[in-house]
Amino acid sequence: MKLLLADDEPLMLQILKAYFHKEGFHTLLAQDGEEALDLFYNNRVDLAVLDWMMPKRSGVEVCREIKKTGRTKVLLLTAKGDQEDEFAALQSGADDYMRKPFDPRILLIRARKLLQLTDKIMLGDLTIDMEGQKIYRGGHDVLATSREFQLMRYLVVNKGQIVTRKMLLDQVWGFDYFGEERTVDTHIRRLREKIGEHRIKTFRGMGYSLVDADE
Known part of the structure; x- marks a missing residue:
């Protein structure tokens, strides 16, 4: 957003x-x-x-x-x-x-x-509990790590928009982070395994975007 x-x-x-x-x-x-x-x-x-x-x-x-x-x-x-x-x-x-x-x-x-961003956001069979900082798939806790949840929250808030690795590093890891941008890819891969490969779309050379299951 x-x-x-x-x-x-x-x-x-x-x-x-x-x-x-x-x-x-x-x-x-x-x-x-x-x-x-x-x-x-x-x-x-x-x-x-x-x-x-x-x-x-x-x-x-x-x-x-x-x-x-x-x-x-x-x-x-x-x-x-x-x-x-x-x-x-x-x-x-x-x-x-x-x-x-x-x-x-x-x-x-x-x-x-x-902006109609409630404490619990539903995306198909996913429930993102913004207050409890948990992600549920089909009613089951996917056991997302703190970093994975922060990634998910940023993607949810900016749903449908392409977010770059730099944006994710700044918002999730912090502006003082000086590590490799590719660390984002590793965490995105792990998050995909938990919420479904199809939910996070890769835009080569640009970044990622969260999409609905039926998009």
């Missing part, structure tokens, strides 16, 4: 980026409304988290533009607190609204709900 995070506070952006990256999301960062729209028009964005009070174009203006062109979900953040402001935010087309200050963990839960 690709998220657009727009806020004129750099520290806020970095905090939110860290939370979403930990959950396997790819984030695009903008510090004003015009930059946010530019990123939106040049990327396939699944969810936009926008601060209301931004330079150049407000979050409400950006929300209206986004909603004119597609089905991207929008969540507005604001320090404004009265009901009229909440009404204006939702009337602009926003799918959800949160007042500052907020707990980033609550924002993450709201984002997951908007």
Whole structure:
């Protein structure tokens, strides 16, 4: 899943980026409304988290533009607190609204709900328990290792998109990992043995993608 995070506070952006990256999301960062729209028009964005009070174009203006062109979900953040402001935010087309200050963990839960990423995700005979960090096939625990589960979670969050070895290394092994990229292939092979060879498609020279069983 690709998220657009727009806020004129750099520290806020970095905090939110860290939370979403930990959950396997790819984030695009903008510090004003015009930059946010530019990123939106040049990327396939699944969810936009926008601060209301931004330079150049407000979050409400950006929300209206986004909603004119597609089905991207929008969540507005604001320090404004009265009901009229909440009404204006939702009337602009926003799918959800949160007042500052907020707990980033609550924002993450709201984002997951908007994107319909529940705690338990079903893919054919697979059940991915995001909270329990387990993978079940036909109701039986496949006994995935911690690394295998983290790989699966990242593939699930980015289902249908090609993810590169570099992306997997950064998100699963960490940005400070300096080992061989081919270690990803070894773990993907082991994961395939547990969940089914057909579920993870290889794109030669590019990376991997999680697909439905019937695709």
